[in-house]
Amino acid sequence: MADLAVDVGPIQLKNPILTASGTFGYGEEHSPFIDLSRLGGIVTKTLFVRPRRGNPPPRIVEVTGGMLNAIGLANVGFDEFVAKYLPRLRARSTVLIVSVGGEQAEEFGDIAAKFAGVDGVDGIEANVSCPNVKKGGWTSAPIRMPCSGSFAT
Ligand SMILES: Cc1cc2nc3c(=O)[nH]c(=O)nc-3n(C[C@H](O)[C@H](O)[C@H](O)COP(=O)(O)O)c2cc1C
Secondary structure (H helix, E strand, C coil), rough: CCCEEEEEEEEEEEECCCCCCCCCCCCCCCCCCHHHCCCCCCCCCCCCCCCCCCCCCCEEEEEEEEECCCCCEEECCCHHHHHHHHHHHCCCCCCCEECCCCCHHHHHHHHHHHCCCCCCCCCEEEECCCCCCCCCCCCCCCCCCHHHHHCCC
């Protein structure tokens, strides 16, 4: 078997396959279909300190050649994630990266600090720009990246 291991900074992945933030929820829906431990790592749906309802439905539409989504960063928030979903994710033998977000820069610091004290989290990805929420563009910030390009540890 080929060795596909790769290092991303201090994080060692058994292979370079990471789930794109938001497309994998908290790993629950995919568990019946694939063994999550075979992934190089799991990146969660973006989490805020407090729960967030996101945009009203419809939030996904099919278009020619693909789909459009505007979820609005719906998420369960830090407390519920840690209490309910993290134990099951932690049980998988693969890297866990939490995607974090906030409406203000300070909120990124707040949730990153909260996760820094949590066992079983290997890395933090900052969602610094999401086009689907009013404050998601971070127009005053010096960097603008697509949702999917927001990797940081
Ligand atoms: C339903 C859906 C929800 C998403 N939610 C998030 C999210 O919570 N955080 C994030 O950083 N990106 C989110 N994304 C963006 C995906 O991570 C992104 O689409 C993926 O990385 C592929 O990149 P591309 O769309 O530029 O090809 C979401 C995408 C979809 C389709």
